[in-house]
Amino acid sequence: MAASGNGRNMSTDSNKVDEPLKVEEAETVNVPPPLTEKLLVLGGNGFVGSHVCREALDHGLSVASLSRSGRSSIRESWANNVIWHQGNLLLPESLKEALSGVTAVISCVGGFGSNSQMYKINGTANLNAIRAAAEQGVKRFVYISATDFGLANYLLRGYYEGKRAAETELLTKFPYSGVILRPGFIYGTRSVGSMKIPLGVIGSPLEMVLQYAKPLNQLPLVGPLFTSPVNVTAVAKVAVRAATDPVFPPGIIDVHGIQRYSQQHKSK
Ligand SMILES: NC(=O)c1ccc[n+]([C@@H]2O[C@H](COP(=O)([O-])OP(=O)(O)OC[C@H]3O[C@@H](n4cnc5c(N)ncnc54)[C@H](OP(=O)(O)O)[C@@H]3O)[C@@H](O)[C@H]2O)c1
Numbered sequence: 523m524a525a526s527g528n529g530r531n532m533s534t535d536s537n538k539v540d541e542p543l544k545v546e547e548a549e550t551v552n553v554p555p556p557l558t559e560k561l562l563v564l565g566g567n568g569f570v571g572s573h574v575c576r577e578a579l580d581h582g583l584s585v586a587s588l589s590r591s592g593r594s595s596i597r598e599s600w601a602n603n604v605i606w607h608q609g610n611l612l613l614p615e616s617l618k619e620a621l622s623g624v625t626a627v628i629s630c631v632g633g634f635g636s637n638s639q640m641y642k643i644n645g646t647a648n649l650n651a652i653r654a655a656a657e658q659g660v661k662r663f664v665y666i667s668a669t670d671f672g673l674a675n676y677l678l679r680g681y682y683e684g685k686r687a688a689e690t691e692l693l694t695k696f697p698y699s700g701v702i703l704r705p706g707f708i709y710g711t712r713s714v715g716s717m718k719i720p721l722g723v724i725g726s727p728l729e730m731v732l733q734y735a736k737p738l739n740q741l742p743l744v745g746p747l748f749t750s751p752v753n754v755t756a757v758a759k760v761a762v763r764a765a766t767d768p769v770f771p772p773g774i775i776d777v778h779g780i781q782r783y784s785q786q787h788k789s790k
């Protein structure tokens with residue numbers, strides 16, 4: 523019986539033993555994810571989080587959300603298909619039940635306030651979530667971070683330092699499957715109670731102009747002010763893809779990457 527010296531080919535047909543391995547190119551194909559995929563969206567009732575939940579449901583995923591207020595004020599019908607958990611990432615115990623059986627997490631938790639509040643919500647809360655997810659064997663973790671603000675980093679240092687601390691933890695705990703999205707301004711329709719605020723009125727024209735003004739973005743200190751805004755549906759598409767596609771590359775994706783990946787997805 524013929525056996526392969528390198529252990530790659532166990533065929534008993536000796537003519538086949540030395541045939542080189544054909545490696546298929548790792549390419550994303552638009553197949554529905556297996557039903558065993560279970561996504562937990564942290565902050566699924568927020569502006570970005572609610573778009574992420576809808577995008578994931580459209581892909582046939584099983585979707586749960588965790589936030590301090592649970593489902594909160596979302597009245598649209600898609601919200602009936604999400605499992606809503608109430609919990610606080612600053613009290614990591616409250617995350618355990620929601621993480622049970624979860625294969626991927628997308629964190630949309632972040633926000634503004636005093637410097638110490640900003641560090642807690644963008645940093646500490648997400649550090650807790652990343653650690654808990656790694657301990658429970660979650661396969662992939664996507665974090666909605668933010669671009670470098672240049673001059674404004676100093677004024678918003680709690681926000682910026684919190685984001686970067688969470689990013690570092692993510693790349694440490696999920697080196698092969700952690701994805702960080704760094705958008706600038708995100709526009710789309712934000713629901714506040716029963717009101718819908720169309721942030722696209724400002725964001726969309728600005729995106730058209732600034733996506734072709736990439737060199738301005740490289741200017742020292744003020745460059746980040748020219749970062750192109752991005753549509754919330756593009757952020758949600760890329761986040762869901764990064765959370766479910768096993769060949770999606772780990773690491774940091776800037777606003778141009780978000781725009782590119784969301785276009786790729788559209789054309790498939
Ligand atoms: N919007 C933008 O233009 C923009 C731009 C760049 C980056 N980002 C980033 O994108 C992410 C999402 O932003 P967003 O605009 O969607 O914010 P948002 O609407 O304020 O949503 C934040 C979410 O986090 C939840 N949350 C806050 N503290 C929590 C805690 N301790 N434990 C559990 N859940 C908590 C909130 O729900 P509860 O209040 O019910 O807990 C809410 O669902 C943030 O990280 C933000 O920094 C946003």
